[in-house]
Amino acid sequence: MLNPKTLQTIESYVPVLAEQGATITTRFYQILFQKHPELLNVFNKTHQVKGTQPRALAHSVYMAVKHIQSLEQILPVVELIAHKHRSLGVLPEHYPVVGENLTIAMEEVLGDAFTPELKAAWIEVYEIIANAFIEVEGKLYREAIEQPGGWAGFRNFVIDRKVKESDVITSFYLKPVDQKPIASFKPGQYVSLDLSIPGQPHNHKRQYSLSDAPHKDYYRISVKREDAREDSPAGIVSSYLHDDVQVGDVLPVSAPAGVFTLNTDNPAPLVLISGGVGLTPLMSMLEHTLEATPDRRVLFVQATINGHTHAMQERLKALSEQHSQLNTYTFYTFPTDQDRKQKKMDGEGFIQIHHLDKILSTTDIDCYLCGPTPFMSHIYQLLSQLGVAEENIHYEFFGSMEHLQKT
Ligand code: FAD
Structure with missing residues (x-):
């Protein structure tokens, strides 16, 4: 439990983190990899180069500090990150190294504004945050080892x-x-x-x-x-x-990890909408649903560039012929003349609201999206406009944890 003085100090730090967080975390990764080049084996270097990882870390630090009195409020985010950490092999001993170098980066970026009082409050708060992650990740490591056929590392x-x-x-x-x-x-x-x-x-x-x-x-x-x-x-x-x-x-x-998982208890029609290679987790959901809950209605919407990039089309065709509860729809953003001649798609260009309106016979659905971030933002907005509830729209990022523009 933080004392009132520390809490007040750390609360005053939240707006600073909102503004300077990405600058701090960009500097942090530079210092970290200079001092610990072995950690390059753990972290995705491309995400550093493109700046997505520093932005993601900055957002996580900001959220954790903001909710330090009630971290359970951000448990879904903690779990999402913890799953990724467990799959990468992040261990408790990594946390002090991260904490020490984050603090150095804060000192460098903020200068005199990072007062001794603020530094002490931040160190106390970081320990709480680190322990919360270590606890959740410890549980995930144990589960990974204990499940039949499981393993750690x-x-x-x-x-x-x-x-x-x-x-x-x-x-x-x-x-x-x-x-x-x-x-x-x-x-x-x-x-x-x-x-x-x-x-x-x-x-x-x-x-x-x-x-x-x-x-x-x-x-x-x-x-x-x-x-x-x-x-x-x-x-x-x-x-x-x-x-x-x-x-x-x-x-x-x-071992398998991740929180973007199919809710098999929801009987509502399952709607799977993929852009490009985002079809991969949705194919798993589709195959499993057709096997495990054959009475459940399923709509599979696949957007891709054209017939050349159209993956798994034979499998999807076979599944829709075998399972009357499945309907599949294909959209080509830039179809070739050949695609048009062969009438291989249900629509061309970007998916529009009238397409989804026609496809969905109800808005009481459970919907899973995966694809490029702008694609998911676009589809999310269309589904919201049609009246699909926020809690029934789930999505997965294939990059660093980013944010969907939802309006
Ligand atoms: P990287 O070398 O990491 O480069 C990534 C992109 O950044 C490339 O387009 C590259 O051109 C660009 N880039 C690199 N350096 C620079 C630079 N200096 N300036 C500008 N651009 C640059 N991928 C799949 O194909 N299938 C999946 O099923 C899949 N599932 C995923 C699930 C999750 C949960 C996550 C997080 C990711 C998933 N991915 C999936 C993505 C996958 O992990 C990789 O990110 C992807 O394969 C690219 O890795 P890479 O090493 O080939 O590219």
Whole structure:
């Protein structure tokens, strides 16, 4: 419990964090990696370069300090981060290192405004925040080990099959090298890969959603190749997986994690809306729902650029032929003439409100979105305008934890 004086001091710090948070965390990561280059094996360097990780950390620190008296209010955010941390292998001993270097960054950025009184209050508050994360993460580590087929850290999996799903997405079927059972997962969850890539100075860890139903003897991930563009280099891990990793190769994989999971108790029609490679967790939800709750109505809406990028279309066609409770809809943002001739899509351009209005026969639905952030913001706004309740719209980011523009 904080004493009233410390509480008052820390409350006065909240607006400073709102304004200067990202500057502090940008400096923090510079100091951290200079002093502890080994931590580059844990954190995603690209997210630092692009500034998304410093912004995400700044927001988390701001939220935690703001709600320091009632951290349970931000439990969903804590759990989301804790799942990611557990899949990356973040441990209790990392927290003092982060705390010490965050404090140094605050001193540097704020100068005299970071008074000894404020510094003491911040250190006390950081300990409370760190302990809250350590506790939640400890529980997740225990669960990961104790569940049947579970493990902590990384376990070696061999690539059993590599299947091209479209010009840009390829699936990898992963089986454990030890041939022992593998932990089940909730549809929507992801695994982290820990890759040592030839020519790279440190390991790269990335998350990939599991794209098939649970309870198989393999995990499937489906990866989009991030090609180089004028203003950005090719993605390190996705290019490596597509171009270099072959059947028989071994990859270290974390146990499944993540809070973007299907609510299997909700009987309302399930609406899955994907943009691009965002279809991966939704395919898992779809496959599982058709197996586990065959009476539940399901709408699967897939937006992609054109027929060349249209992944898993054969599987979706087969599923909708086999299951009368499933309706699938495809939107091509920029269809080719060939796509138009073959009438492969239900609509072209961006999904508009009249499309969703026509597709949804009720707004009493449970809806899951995954795709690029602007796509999800757009769909979220359309669903809200149609009257779908906020608590029935769930979404997953494939980058650092960001924010949806909801209005
Ligand atoms: P990176 O090297 O990390 O680069 C990412 C992007 O940043 C690229 O477009 C690159 O061009 C750009 N970039 C890099 N450096 C710069 C720079 N200096 N300036 C400007 N731009 C730059 N991906 C999937 O394909 N399938 C999934 O199912 C999937 N599930 C995910 C689930 C979760 C929960 C999360 C968090 C992410 C998921 N991702 C998924 C994304 C995945 O983790 C990787 O981020 C993605 O594969 C890109 O990694 P990369 O190493 O290839 O690219």
